[in-house]
Amino acid sequence: MTVRRVRYYFYLKDVLVLSLTAFGGPQVFLAMVIDIMVNRRRYITEKDLIELNALCQVLPGPTSTQTICAIGFRIGGPLLAYLSLIVWILPATILMIATAFLIEYLQENTPGALNFAKFIQPMAIGYIIFAAQVTIRKMIHTIEAAVLMMIAAFVAFFYNSPFIFPVMLVVGGLVTTHNYNKQPVVEEKSSIKIEWGNFVLWGGVLVTAAVLGHYTRFLPVRLFENFYRNGSLIFGGGQVLVPYLYTEFVEFKNYLSSEEFLTGYAISQSIPGPTFSISSYIGALSMREWGIPGMVVGGLVAAAGIFLPGTFLIFFVVRFWDELKKYRPVRAALEGINAVSCGMLMAAAYLLFEPLENNFFNIMAIIGTYALLQFSRIPSPFIIVLGVIAGIGYQWVVKWIGLGI
Incomplete structure (x- = not known):
């Protein structure tokens, strides 16, 4: 089994655990994600996670779902992100x-x-x-x-x-x-590539x-x-x-x-x-x-x-x-x-x-x-x-x- 497939397996298993245990709303969800995906697995840094979660909060749609998908996207691209979506919902x-x-x-x-x-x-x-x-x-x-x-x-x-x-x-x-x-003014703006x-x-x-x-x-x-x-x-x-x-x-x-x-x-x-x-x-x-x-x-x-x-x-x-x-x-x-x-x-x-x-x-x-x-x-x-x-x-x-x- 390749390293990527192993990582897919562990990430999807962690998403499933969250989907079965994340009671209590967005605050509890974020705390659980930090515990599992930052502290234990180190899929992402806490700073990156907070920024991703903030981005999801200002976009339309379900914040927790978008956060899970965004982390999956960072780790394994669109395929893992869509698999994460299915497992989570x-x-x-x-x-x-x-x-x-x-x-x-x-x-x-x-x-x-x-x-x-x-x-x-x-x-x-x-x-x-x-x-x-x-x-x-x-x-x-x-x-x-x-x-x-x-x-x-x-x-x-x-x-x-x-x-x-x-x-x-x-x-x-x-x-x-x-x-x-x-x-506040943010310096060093560069052109946006969309x-x-x-x-x-x-x-x-x-x-x-x-x-x-x-x-x-x-x-x-x-x-x-x-x-x-x-x-x-x-x-x-x-x-x-x-x-x-x-x-x-x-x-x-x-x-x-x-x-x-x-x-x-x-x-x-x-x-x-x-x-x-x-x-x-x-x-x-x-x-x-x-x-x-x-x-x-x-x-x-x-x-x-x-x-x-x-x-x-x-x-x-x-x-x-x-x-x-x-x-x-x-x-x-x-x-x-x-x-x-x-x-x-x-x-x-x-x-x-x-x-x-x-x-x-x-x-x-x-x-x-x-x-x-x-x-x-x-x-x-x-x-x-x-x-x-x-x-x-x-x-x-x-x-x-x-x-x-």
């Missing part, structure tokens, strides 16, 4: 497709089956509120950014069409480019999927285009993805109910791997009328659609990022893009709460979840398990009362 994709099967089976065979999720549905909103707080604290540092965030939240409240989101992102970036003179192959691939897939979806009206193709478009526009991670997907698939297209969406989102927070895996759950339920094969196809198509654009873009940008980031208008535009993303996240909390009953149990579930995330060290999966146990217990209590026990 497959476990979470399978789990979320299985979750879609479970939810659909329970609803078909057990009336009121989603009552077990009575508490984890509002708990999902607690997760979003906590994510919004963390994201805002990290990304909003000026009055202008705060104003942009509030305007974006206001627009998303009242004009929650999926087509308004990319427009707001572009406008936000343009608004803050005038602050380029506040960015290899356009992966960008053409990214744009070509987007246009082809849109055209085919429009003219064929074939649901798997349209789903791929929907998720590919969303994956091309999401700045800020999996939490920012939520308002996009909720608006498009629940409110705009009615492929899922609000209860199904919230249940899936909460469960996605309790499994390891990429948070974008909720897309597989949505894709599977969107094709439930096609039966079991259709749900499998829907889940896989959604996974391909949501993860591929970020992969293409990181391969495109990583080659010239070191030179591009020296230009101050580029760095200034990121402030506006991040501010708009935060505004969308604020709107998501409201939009997801609106369909729920405004009662004591839901309010306490939201507050309790937020408090546990903010003030305790209880791992996220255990919080979801507590919610499921509480929902099952509530069902039994209601049943006993109804029977006069």
Whole structure:
């Protein structure tokens, strides 16, 4: 076995370990990558890893997935990068497709089956509120950014069409480019040499999927285009993805109910791997009328659609990022893009709460979840398990009362 193949094997094995054990969001993920891939294996230096991760954070798409692929690209080129992508997303994709099967089976065979999720549905909103707080604290540092965030939240409240989101992102970036003179000057700028192959691939897939979806009206193709478009526009991670997907698939297209969406989102927070895996759950339920094969196809198509654009873009940008980031208008535009993303996240909390009953149990579930995330060290999966146990217990209590026990 060659040295390269040995290195491929060890790297893919380490990616698989991460995909099965990386609970707790991007901060925990980065710490695990440093431990496994920097300290133990020495695939990359910590400085290079931090820079790659920062680059992935300012690109649209799933940051953790792009980071894994970028490291694989540095080690073994495109082949290892694509293999890394498959190994990283497959476990979470399978789990979320299985979750879609479970939810659909329970609803078909057990009336009121989603009552077990009575508490984890509002708990999902607690997760979003906590994510919004963390994201805002990290990304909003000026009055202008705060104003942009509030305007974006206001627009998303009242004009929650999926087509308004990319427009707001572009406008936000343009608004803050005038602050380029506040960015530190980087000397020794050299000419940027751009290899356009992966960008053409990214744009070509987007246009082809849109055209085919429009003219064929074939649901798997349209789903791929929907998720590919969303994956091309999401700045800020999996939490920012939520308002996009909720608006498009629940409110705009009615492929899922609000209860199904919230249940899936909460469960996605309790499994390891990429948070974008909720897309597989949505894709599977969107094709439930096609039966079991259709749900499998829907889940896989959604996974391909949501993860591929970020992969293409990181391969495109990583080659010239070191030179591009020296230009101050580029760095200034990121402030506006991040501010708009935060505004969308604020709107998501409201939009997801609106369909729920405004009662004591839901309010306490939201507050309790937020408090546990903010003030305790209880791992996220255990919080979801507590919610499921509480929902099952509530069902039994209601049943006993109804029977006069």
